[in-house]
Amino acid sequence: MRRLTYRIVISIITFVFGVGLSAIWIAGFSEDGQSRVKTLAPDEPETAANADKPVLEMVFVLDTTGSMGGLIDGAKQRVWGIVNEAMQAESRPAVRVGLVAYRDLGDQYVTQVLPLTDDLDKVYTTLMDYRAEGGGDGPENVRRALADGVHRAGWSQARKGGPNVAQILFLVGDAPPHDDYRNEPDTLRSTGEAIARGMVVNTIQCGEQTDTRRVWQAIAQRGEGRFFAIAQDGGVRSIETPYDGKLGELGTKLGGTYLAYGGGAGVAGENFRAEASAAQLTTETKVATAAPQTAQAERAMNKALNSNAYIGDLLQNVENGSVKLDAVKDVDLPDQLRKLPPAERQREVQRRLDERSKLRAEILALSKQREAFIAAEKKKRAGATQDSFDTAVASALKEQMARKGIK
Numbered sequence: 001m002r003r004l005t006y007r008i009v010i011s012i013i014t015f016v017f018g019v020g021l022s023a024i025w026i027a028g029f030s031e032d033g034q035s036r037v038k039t040l041a042p043d044e045p046e047t048a049a050n051a052d053k054p055v056l057e058m059v060f061v062l063d064t065t066g067s068m069g070g071l072i073d074g075a076k077q078r079v080w081g082i083v084n085e086a087m088q089a090e091s092r093p094a095v096r097v098g099l100v101a102y103r104d105l106g107d108q109y110v111t112q113v114l115p116l117t118d119d120l121d122k123v124y125t126t127l128m129d130y131r132a133e134g135g136g137d138g139p140e141n142v143r144r145a146l147a148d149g150v151h152r153a154g155w156s157q158a159r160k161g162g163p164n165v166a167q168i169l170f171l172v173g174d175a176p177p178h179d180d181y182r183n184e185p186d187t188l189r190s191t192g193e194a195i196a197r198g199m200v201v202n203t204i205q206c207g208e209q210t211d212t213r214r215v216w217q218a219i220a221q222r223g224e225g226r227f228f229a230i231a232q233d234g235g236v237r238s239i240e241t242p243y244d245g246k247l248g249e250l251g252t253k254l255g256g257t258y259l260a261y262g263g264g265a266g267v268a269g270e271n272f273r274a275e276a277s278a279a280q281l282t283t284e285t286k287v288a289t290a291a292p293q294t295a296q297a298e299r300a301m302n303k304a305l306n307s308n309a310y311i312g313d314l315l316q317n318v319e320n321g322s323v324k325l326d327a328v329k330d331v332d333l334p335d336q337l338r339k340l341p342p343a344e345r346q347r348e349v350q351r352r353l354d355e356r357s358k359l360r361a362e363i364l365a366l367s368k369q370r371e372a373f374i375a376a377e378k379k380k381r382a383g384a385t386q387d388s389f390d391t392a393v394a395s396a397l398k399e400q401m402a403r404k405g406i407k
Contacts, residue, residue: 060100102173104141138176203216238292243370255303
């Protein structure tokens, strides 16, 4: 077994989006210079928009080797729908999502970690960039992947005396761990550590490998979670509707109302706001051009439902009460508001909020018609009962959120 030495390179970039967010990139390297682990820093779990809500934190630990292309494509189609269903639970929890992509030693990376965040666009665009490549020798480095899911995913500490927090991990793959990697944590040990911290660990097996099934079942049992066996391709069968295209367009329009603020005075502040606006535009363009239409429709619904849909957006933060317009310093305002007298600023912000409200109402009305269409199509297909990636996740979430006190 190859002996590895590690060098750690840490760079810290601090952004201010109304509240301070830090981004830390940690990369470990093997002795041949190959990237071993990449980690993006977690967002601050407590924001004004979600501090009084129950919280669902879920981390997907995904095998991204060559045999997992179907599952990855299915996740890209349905992740917004999974989040939307959770957000519409009776107690309306705030939802944070993290990702751990994993492969094996000798591949482009062993793990890539996106810690838990309520920036769901960051989650989705990260997922869009995943490609099924590498692997090939059977077992993968599941040991490192699961350990990173437990220890590097930025789980929040349970809030004493506050609303409930459900912390749920899904290990998804088709190959067993490399048992010969003795320098990596044992999967059951990592699972036990997850349970000690209040998490639930589920496993989803793609395909039918007997040795994978044995390990996945043991992890789920130890993790007080559930084991699911699904088709190798993930089994996701999205239902296209006549409403998808229009919903995608409305979602893009809603994103176009984004209003960046913060950064202070002078060129630095102007650059900050310009970069935030450009990043939002890049996300909207990427989704509109590369995401499946079904995913665009479900993302639009999420943006209409989610009170924390856009990070660093002045309109959203004024609307949800985390920021008062008259408390924002002039130097932090976008140019189109800074030049207006205070009373006109208020009127302009209200005009923009009214525009956004109309777009949301149209999205929700169309989404209701879309859901009715999907329900009718599912009725026609009744009898296809095999679990898929999305149905497995939804089933586990429903039971485990209730177990953690989230109705």
